[in-house]
Amino acid sequence: MPLTPAGSPSAAITLRGLSKHFGDTRAVDGVDLDIADGEFFSMLGPSGSGKTTVLRLVAGFERATAGTVELAGEDVTTRAAFDRDVTTVFQDYALFPHMSVLDNVAYGLRVRGVGKDARRKQALEALGTVQLAHLKDRRPGQLSGGQRQRVALARSIVVRPKVLLLDEPLGALDLKLREQMQVELKQLQRDLGITFVFVTHDQEEALTLSDRIAVFSDGRIVQLGTPREIYEHPTSEYVASFVGTSNIFDAATSTRLLGRDATHALRPEKISLSGADEVDPGTTDGVVRAPGVVTESIYLGTGHRIHVRLDAGGSLVVLEQSTGGRVAREQRGEKVVASWSLDDLVTLT
Amino acid sequence: MSVDTTRAAVPPSRGTAARRASSQLSARPRLRLSLLLAAPLTWLVLVYVVALAALLVSALWTVDSFTGEIDRSLTLDNLKEITTESLYRTVALRTVGVAALVTVVDVLVALPIAFYMAKVASKRAQRILVIAVLTPLWASYLVKAFAWRSVLSDGGIFQWAASPFGLDTPGYGLTAVVITQAYIWLPYVILPIFAGLERVPNSLVDAAGDLGASPWTSMRTIVLPLLVPAIIAGSIFSFSLTLGDYITVNIVGGANQMLGNLVYTNVGAANNLPLAAAIALIPIVIMIGYLTAVRRTGALENL
Missing domain, CATH: 3.40.50.300 (P-loop containing nucleotide triphosphate hydrolases)
Structure with missing residues (x-):
């Protein structure tokens, strides 16, 4: 053969x-x-x-x-x-x-x-x-x-x-x-x-x-x-x-936000939102917490797609599943903190 | 002139006579339709229905052989004559034979040309070819027939080209009639076949090849069956147009006669209009038979 x-x-x-x-x-x-x-x-x-x-x-x-x-x-x-x-x-x-x-x-x-x-x-x-x-x-x-x-x-x-x-x-x-x-x-x-x-x-x-x-x-x-x-x-x-939706951080935003000089991608479903008064911004234990303002909240049936403008510059798309009857409280103009694990960040070349 | 934008934005609607008439018409579809159809319907009724009826009726008249006066009493004598006299049967069969041959030649020539135009040629070449196929229609029928008379004549181009090979040329006769008629009606056969091929998606040919069919097999099993209505549509043109022709056969046909010639001589030299009308019914009956036969194939939707 x-x-x-x-x-x-x-x-x-x-x-x-x-x-x-x-x-x-x-x-x-x-x-x-x-x-x-x-x-x-x-x-x-x-x-x-x-x-x-x-x-x-x-x-x-x-x-x-x-x-x-x-x-x-x-x-x-x-x-x-x-x-x-x-x-x-x-x-x-x-x-x-x-x-x-x-x-x-x-x-x-x-x-x-x-x-x-x-x-x-x-x-x-x-x-x-x-x-x-x-x-x-x-x-x-x-x-x-x-x-x-x-x-x-x-x-x-x-x-x-x-x-x-x-x-x-x-x-x-x-x-x-x-x-x-x-x-x-x-x-x-x-x-x-x-x-x-x-x-x-x-x-x-x-x-x-x-x-x-x-x-x-x-x-x-x-x-x-x-x-x-x-x-x-x-x-x-x-x-x-x-393939799917990604939040892309260009090198400048990455440097400000993460202290890394490279382009990064982050999936919307890896991000969670909390009220500005609930958690303190900053990076601890491999979790990034970035403050921002909700600019748009769209109901999807299975959840919400929420657009957040970060204080550090750039904007995020966040996918929140409506699990266990929880309703996304985030309304336009509300101050929130977006947090995600460093492990979920993908470094792009 | 300066434009006042604040006022020009929405012009007021004014009740002119034309507007009133339009709104009347748009509210009455029946009236609209009858106004639209009045002129063409009058034309159709006069030219086709009345003329055909007159033809049918005059076929039942006779001519007094002494005075040449038309006798308007109705009789079936003319119809009896054309169905019993062997002359008419011979000429009718000859005419149908020539028309059938012209149709076969035209379809065989048109198929590869139409295929090249529809499936092989680039968009640009396709446009040029469509124009090339249509251009001969701009030349007079007579000019084309006489051109073929010179091509087929003794010492014409055909003979000049064939004689070095020791070949005989047809000269004037039925073969020459078939060649000339096939040439003249070719565009009418190419165009429907071309249109039919354009409607066969390339993916069907791809799919046939994909499933293991050789190009020849996919042509035979996919393309040709889908083209049958288009081929029949084209054949109706070449067949019916040849059936009624009497000019080409006069110019290149030698001593041969077709049905059209019999009509012509009876109208002219013989001065027997009723008999001419009766003979003219023969191609009409043949065409009605042909159309009835092909109606079942759905070809008439392709015309």
Whole structure:
């Protein structure tokens, strides 16, 4: 068995120096990445960050300007899409409008020359996994968004690909359905044991679903790690603000507030507020207490988001959970003390 | 002129006659609709319905062979003649054959051109190609027919190009009619197919390839089936326009006649307007049959 030069033998996808230029635009700019077999891997970034182009390069819809794409250790950089053992769930689902749901799902088997009865049986089975066997005779136009999404999934998994690529598949669904589909996707991936590569701009979705996340910016990977690593230890201001909300202290504020000359990030839920008369400002026992004034308090249902202007300069966003019937007392203009542990501060480079 | 901003902000609404009429109209959708449709409806009724009815009725008249006077008593003689005389059957079959061939040639030529325009060419090249396809429509039909007459003539470009290879050229005849008609009606076939292809999302072709279909297979199983309505829409143009033609066949058709020629000679030289009307019913009946057949495909929504 040929070993990949750098990746482990169980790497499902290996990208080396992958670049794609459209004219002067560098959509993908030198991406190196190993995705392990059976992994739920997310590519996260704002639109235009290159994540979808990487997906299209892996699928074979685009040809790389430079670099290589390996699938299971095999170089497929110059192979056409129909010659690669990956399938894609498209953002617009791309169901064939002139075919029934069953024919849509059976299409991959049909072009592989699977006999009529066998492909009907396998397609029904795949439709069963997404709980849509009862709609097999409908046309895609007669389905709801969520149902189309499931048909697209069934159509992609029926051919048993080694890798399933998902291009913002939940983007067009409403919130409730999206949350339900997230759970089902995760279960499906576990049951099938297929490598999922999931492209999304929704950081929450990426955190919920993935084993590992690559955060993209301007065609490059800016951070790669588990959801916990990405959320708790962002290495750059970009990642700290893109994934979740962060309070960023620039070097000047950090020096005044903490006596450290570096940029720091702090998650809003790590901060607690108390009345100005309850605690004294200052840093003791690894806890920072900074006085300030509430400028805004927004009710979120699960809690309050409170904006505080610090006396030392800069402002904070604080997330207070409404636990045990406690109501946030903080009103606009009230003097408060914000406190957080030094351990929760993340130093950015 | 200086503008008084404090007063110009909200101009007072004045009850002019036009405003009153507008508010009357906006409150009465029926009146609005009938005013809008009056002119086009009159036109349609006069030009199409009345003219067609007149044609149908005059097909039932006869001409007195001695005096040349039209006898307005109704009889089925003309219809009997065109259905029993072998001349009319031969010409009708020839006309349908030519129209069908023109349509097949046009669709085969239009498909790759439309595909290139819709799916391969850049936005800029696409605009230029659309203009290029439309430009021949600016030239007179007669000019194009005569241009082909010179191309196909003895010693014309076709012969000049083919003779070094020892090939025969068609000369004037039905082949020349098919070539010329196919050329003249080509834009009418390219445009609906191009529009149909534009409506086929690229992601469908991507998805087919993604699932393992070769480009040829995805063309056959995805793109062509989705294009059928557009192809039929285009074929209605080329088929019906060829069916009624009599000029091209006069110019490049040699001695051959099509239905249009029979109508023409009966109106002119033979002075038998009722018989001409009866012959003109043949293409109408054929087109009604064709349209009824294609209505089921949903192609008529693509026109």
